[in-house]
Amino acid sequence: MKQFWRTQRYLVDFTISSLQRRKGKNLSLLLVYTLIVFLLASVMLFCQSLKREAAVILANAPEIVVQRQVAGRHALIPGEYLQKVGRLRGVSQKRGRLWGYYYDPGVKANYTLMVPAEDVPNPGEVVIGAAFSRVRGVGVGYYFNLYSSANKLFSFKVAGILDTESELVSGDLMLMAESDFREFFTIPEGMYTDLVFNVTNPREVQNVAGKINERLPDTRPILREEILRTYDAIFNWRQGIVFVLLSGAILAFVLFAWDKASGLSGEEKREIGILKAVGWETGDILRMKFWEGILLSLTAFLFGYLFAYIHVFYSSAVLFSPVLKGWAILYPDFSPIPAVDGLQLATLFFFTVFPYTVATIIPIWQAAVTDPDTVIR
Amino acid sequence: MRKSTLYMALCLFLGGAFLCSLVDANIREKTMIERLTSSILLTQELGLTDLALFTEARYTRHPSQADLHSAFQDHPMSFEHFPTGSFVQPPAHLVP
Numbered sequence: 001m002k003q004f005w006r007t008q009r010y011l012v013d014f015t016i017s018s019l020q021r022r023k024g025k026n027l028s029l030l031l032v033y034t035l036i037v038f039l040l041a042s043v044m045l046f047c048q049s050l051k052r053e054a055a056v057i058l059a060n061a062p063e064i065v066v067q068r069q070v071a072g073r074h075a076l077i078p079g080e081y082l083q084k085v086g087r088l089r090g091v092s093q094k095r096g097r098l099w100g101y102y103y104d105p106g107v108k109a110n111y112t113l114m115v116p117a118e119d120v121p122n123p124g125e126v127v128i129g130a131a132f133s134r135v136r137g138v139g140v141g142y143y144f145n146l147y148s149s150a151n152k153l154f155s156f157k158v159a160g161i162l163d164t165e166s167e168l169v170s171g172d173l174m175l176m177a178e179s180d181f182r183e184f185f186t187i188p189e190g191m192y193t194d195l196v197f198n199v200t201n202p203r204e205v206q207n208v209a210g211k212i213n214e215r216l217p218d219t220r221p222i223l224r225e226e227i228l229r230t231y232d233a234i235f236n237w238r239q240g241i242v243f244v245l246l247s248g249a250i251l252a253f254v255l256f257a258w259d260k261a262s263g264l265s266g267e268e269k270r271e272i273g274i275l276k277a278v279g280w281e282t283g284d285i286l287r288m289k290f291w292e293g294i295l296l297s298l299t300a301f302l303f304g305y306l307f308a309y310i311h312v313f314y315s316s317a318v319l320f321s322p323v324l325k326g327w328a329i330l331y332p333d334f335s336p337i338p339a340v341d342g343l344q345l346a347t348l349f350f351f352t353v354f355p356y357t358v359a360t361i362i363p364i365w366q367a368a369v370t371d372p373d374t375v376i377r
Numbered sequence: 378m379r380k381s382t383l384y385m386a387l388c389l390f391l392g393g394a395f396l397c398s399l400v401d402a403n404i405r406e407k408t409m410i411e412r413l414t415s416s417i418l419l420t421q422e423l424g425l426t427d428l429a430l431f432t433e434a435r436y437t438r439h440p441s442q443a444d445l446h447s448a449f450q451d452h453p454m455s456f457e458h459f460p461t462g463s464f465v466q467p468p469a470h471l472v473p
Contacts, residue, residue: 003406009381010378010381012380012381012383012384013379013380015379016381016384018382052406053413055461056410056413056417057413057416057417057420057428058420058426058427058428059417059428060417060418060420060421061420061424061425062424062426065424065426065442067442074442097424101435101438107433110432110433110434111433112429112438114423116422116423117422117424118422129429131429144453160423163415163419164403165412165413165414165415166415166416166418166419167414168416168417168428168429168430169420169427169428169429170419170425170429171414171427171429172429172432172438173423173429175436194442196424198390206381222426222441222442224418226441226467227426227427227441230440230441231428234440259395290385295384298388299387299388299391302388302391302392302394302395303391303417305395305398306391306394306395309398310404313401313405315401331432332428332429332430332431335409336399337405337410337413338402338404338405338406338409339402339406340398340399340402346389
């Protein structure tokens with residue numbers, strides 16, 4: 001065993017010296033290789049982090065949201081529908097929600113106006129999200145005006161600002177009293193935006209949704225599971241789009257690396273011939289080239305991954321966040337949660353380290369089995 | 378010093394940094410999840426369904442609550458035209 005390791009160390013010594021002889025070429029390869037791993041790992045880590053964050057937060061979304069559909073579009077739902085559904089086994093709570101959108105032409109941004117179920121603000125007062133407060137430039141105690149759809153001016157006093165820590169879900173929120181909401185949007189009493197149902201046993205959610213659909217055929221139940229799947233799909237899709245955009249660069253690198261790894265230069269062939277002439281076995285040459293592949297690809301993988309980790313979790317992914325997070329005038333301020341998926345990491349390792357190492361061995365084997373005299377000439 | 382020793386030292390350093398990144402991710406994930414408590418509580422209290430990431434259109438602000446054909450909301454056969462929309466996945470049956 002000791003002998004084996006000693007041989008391997010000599011091979012590594014020799015390989016590094018051999019790489020140093022073509023310093024410029026190998027360093028540029030290492031740099032480009034590291035950059036490619038960095039780009040791929042950054043996108044992967046950032047998306048994983050956003051997916052994790054969405055999953056943690058939305059795990060507390062209502063189990064079932066029921067929307068009424070009229071001509072295929074979301075319409076207001078009458079409160080009587082709650083009675084129409086009747087008692088359903090497993091449903092712990094059901095209520096109507098009032099929420100809607102308001103486009104503020106002053107700042108060219110959309111707000112989400114909502115009536116909370118608890119801690120409802122007093123009429124004339126509102127509680128706003130931190131991004132809302134930033135964009136509109138209002139703090140606690142300030143007054144601001146909004147025009148309703150009936151062109152009536154409403155003045156609201158800011159009674160509170162929601163915690164900045166919750167900006168990811170509350171950045172554009174404006175919580176208000178039910179009477180204000182109904183007057184502002186001219187929504188008649190007894191009508192709601194949608195209904196929410198909380199189900200105690202998660203295994204009964206599908207059954208409950210089925211029964212709701214049966215009793216209220218003009219509605220569409222949206223399950224929490226679907227909400228979570230939506231976010232998973234959004235970030236997967238975005239990750240895919242960035243990968244497609246990067247594919248040109250990746251293909252260029254693959255060609256470059258393949259050319260470097262598989263096409264032997266005259267100098268390399270001569271080196272192999274000399275090694276064989278001085279008594280190296282074919283196996284030794286293959287091992288030496290294997291080490292060359294490992295040295296380059298492993299170093300590039302580790303450097304690339306570490307730079308990506310620092311980029312995503314210590315600089316909030318400055319390079320990719322505009323594409324991956326999306327954009328908006330009212331944008332929440334948040335930093336991604338570090339979440340590393342072992343399987344994704346292993347996949348990245350396999351697809352970056354393995355192909356290069358294999359690509360270096362095949363042409364070397366062809367050269368190494370040829371007669372040294374022919375190779376040197 | 379032998380070149381292989383130097384390389385092994387570099388590998389040990391990088392490998393150590395790699396392991397540190399995994400440990401760091403684990404520790405920071407726990408503390409960050411604690412920091413998300415207010416978001417989690419607010420989501421539960423208000424029954425929120427979506428992240429406030431893309432606020433330019435109603436179907437991008439609440440993609441999980443959007444109409445089934447909201448991308449074509451303006452008139453039949455109209456194309457979806459909000460920038461975020463290009464980054465939201467089409468329904469599964471439309472994706473090859």
